[in-house]
Amino acid sequence: MYKRCQMKKKHTKNRHHNSTKKITSVDVARLAGVSQSTVSRAFGTGNELTEETKKKVLKAAMELKYRPNAIARSLTSQNTNIVGIVMANAKSPFYSKTLDEFTIKLQKLGKQTLLFSVEKGRDIDEILSHVLEYRVDGLVITSATISSEMAEECANIGTPVILFNRYATGTNVSAVCCDNVKGGRDVADYLLDRGYTQLAYIGGNPKSSTNIDRLKGFQERLQERGFSDLLIRNDEYSYESGYRIAKELILEGKKPEVIFCASDIVALGAMDAAKHEFNLKTPEEIAIVGFDDIEMASWPTYSLTTIQQPIEEMTEFAIDLLESKIKKMNTKCELKLFPGKLIKRGSA
């Protein structure tokens, strides 16, 4: 009964569109004169198989252009070899570099990247729900954070989650970050050491942990060294935002000697505003410091002094951590902080 049905179906298909025939391990088995199990074993690792039969199977597979079905495999093996990555802002230099690093490194481990984009104002939980339907082996969230309910749900179904470049207190979710507080402090020290006294801070998204910590470290250290008046403005992580805020500050007659921007892209905006709106020279008339060390920061036109985030080590670590969680070797909730490095260039 089954066989007849099967054949009828195939026949219909073939008549309809000659070429579209799906080759399965059963077809290979038939051609090679072995069982389907054997074909499966020939494509796995560490299976007991005679060299001879293996060769026979692979030859048949080649002949039919057989390609194992990863979807079917995932169903039985209970792991997809897919890692979900959730990003907002995937087109910004820092995050696109991060994504690239993740993708390449995962690929080398035989894993694939399922990418999700969170648009501003969209509900991340809804997106996460979709991610989880695909039974990803693990999840990296680089933008936006995760609600505690969703975190718990991930934990329940056994999907490890790692936050990258942000963390969420009280959610029991591991995170890999740059030490933003220390970065802020280092900038404060550097600027005070160079004799600046009129300081400003232009932040990004005021609710993000990155922004909070960078400001916190900066402000804290300034106060420790006796400087308490700091001009603070927040908005969002973008060139336009940096440009606009810097312009406003200067127009309001509050031109500082130096602005510490919460990210390079904001810093570039601020620098351009100073230069093109007021013809101010950097660093003589207004100094700028950024955070991230994106590629553009090193271009001579900007030569931006900044805190470098060690993206490669961070992604490397994040993947290792995720792997160990996937293998259930590590179930602790960790917050790993990487120290940033002050890169001194011309802008301050």
Next chain:
Amino acid sequence: MYKRCQMKKKHTKNRHHNSTKKITSVDVARLAGVSQSTVSRAFGTGNELTEETKKKVLKAAMELKYRPNAIARSLTSQNTNIVGIVMANAKSPFYSKTLDEFTIKLQKLGKQTLLFSVEKGRDIDEILSHVLEYRVDGLVITSATISSEMAEECANIGTPVILFNRYATGTNVSAVCCDNVKGGRDVADYLLDRGYTQLAYIGGNPKSSTNIDRLKGFQERLQERGFSDLLIRNDEYSYESGYRIAKELILEGKKPEVIFCASDIVALGAMDAAKHEFNLKTPEEIAIVGFDDIEMASWPTYSLTTIQQPIEEMTEFAIDLLESKIKKMNTKCELKLFPGKLIKRGSA
């Protein structure tokens, strides 16, 4: 026998780690007092179901925090709702923007993006092989092209492929591109109209269709208008490459009046080289034109005259085309060219 085995397994698991129990439609069915089929129908669309039973099922599902398994669904429904995207250079501004557009638009259609990164010098066929194992519904290739064997194989297994921002003659693969020849011609006209006579071209990857066509259009039009000496250099699509080549040109005493660069990122490099290595003013002493219109091109520091690629329309079209191919509504091989738009800014 099966049931006993099943229960034993669950029991073991629960003892080992209390929380990790996979909820399936069978569990939901049991709680709701219906069959598994009914649960399946409750989550599909356009199925005959009483409001009452549907509500009952959804309530049970909610209670158990059930989430349909997309992998299992893919196996039966024969489509994954996953689109594969192959990129090299995913961190460059143009491609990261492209990727973002694709991801967001696909998501809105309920599709997911499986991302593959091709590193320089890596074999793309091997990567494509992996993509195909996941039985993606369709494939977008934005970097590197596709071998004709692989194209044929995709066609055989019924996976539609679309090249984006490149095309391959003789492979019968559809492509969505900017009209690069016309773009090149437009730049030629613009520059000749403004009276430039000493022209240079700095290309990207000399084998890419983008580079070939942009140069072709540019050179063709120059010749049509009687200008035959054009300085041509190719290397790769990067800031560093643009910087280095521009520097070399000038050092060799061949400073042109204007350089047409095959991409914005190359143009920015060239501009910076002129400015920082030789203190040349743009556009007075050396004019620069790019291609793409990435965000940075509009920043006042660069104010780059360039050809704008209509990325949003192009991605939109590419997705529509892919969709219609997935639904087998369109099996033609198309090459869709979008006209670029000359954006006149300060650099030329």
Next chain:
DNA sequence: AAAGAGAATGAATACGTATTCATATTTTAA
């Protein structure tokens, strides 16, 4: 040489959902 260990293979089945087919129930038509 016989028995037992070990290796190679096949048969059967699980993975979780969608769908077809059959059946029970309700609605419509006559």
Next chain:
DNA sequence: TTAAAATATGAATACGTATTCATTCTCTTT
């Protein structure tokens, strides 16, 4: 009111692979 049509649901099975269990065959070991 009854036959027929339509609707709602359940039972069974397919999707393609991995794996467990059983079986056959080969090789040691005494």
